[in-house]
Amino acid sequence: MQIRRMRIPVFVSAPSPENLNPVQTASAEMIHTLVRRYKLEWRALGRSDYPNDLPLKEVLRMIRHCSGGIILGFEQFRMTGGQVRPGSPRAGTADMSFPTPWNHLEAGILYSAGLPLMIFREPDVRGGVFDVGSTEVFIHPMPTETMPKQSRDDLDSVFQNWVAKVRTHYYGD
Template identity: 50%
Template sequence: MAGMKIPVFVSAPTTLSPEQQLAKQLILDELDRLELEPRAIGVSDFATQFPLREVVVLARHCSGGVILGFEQFRVLKGIRKHGTPKQTEVNNVIIFPTEWNQLEAGILFSAGLPLLVFKEPGLAGGIFDLGVSDVFLYEMPKATASDAERKALASVFLKWQAKVREHYYK
């Protein structure tokens, strides 16, 4: 089987901090160890005019999806549900991922692909909410992870990749 890797869609921002890049690399190394090929619009595959359409096309050729929820936007204060009876003032930090995480997760989920979702602490909403679906949802690993944390991460990948292989071979 050497040389033949199963394609999996990886949703991640293209601009990352050095710490975020190390966490992403840790995840990509796990994919490589399991003979899974990361595919992404703008990285392994390039979009033409319509990137959303390209995501759908690429998703059809993948057998799993990995969503990497990295902070991309930070708000220090604001108003939630403005102009509604449930309007509230927010006076603490709220972080958001790239909007593409949500779009790509929705496409991958609707394609019936097994999803593995990682999120940085404090990230919430949509695919990053616990119990939103039957996806594997975990905190983003750190490059400084201990041996025990790395073994736990490997275990997470083993469970998920079993579903990826099942999808690929059916």
């Protein structure tokens, strides 16, 4: 008889797969592979769990049962030549990329729950949780299929460090 080991649930904040382009899908799959490799369970609203209640209440319920969180900051909206701080002394124009607003909400909930957090962002994504110094969590570049082997090894090391914190939270050591 084979005993199936329980996986530690971690909440992943990312757009739905149908809202990702092929490069983003490949990046998400790289993270998903690491989650599986380290015997974690990828939990996400609309992927592993489907809302029985209002989405934000469902996110709160899910996070209560998780021991860590991953934020995947994929570009979901691009503004070119947009106004920033209109009417203020620091007004100007800028080209900016934004993730799903759910990344910010879910990161705030994970952070306030005291869960180990790992944040990734695409190069042009800025604002909120993706601003350097917004939390004590280091903001990692989004992994890509074309990244060098050394960067893949570095990613694995960073992931191992985060997994140790997740396991400590789960087992209460």
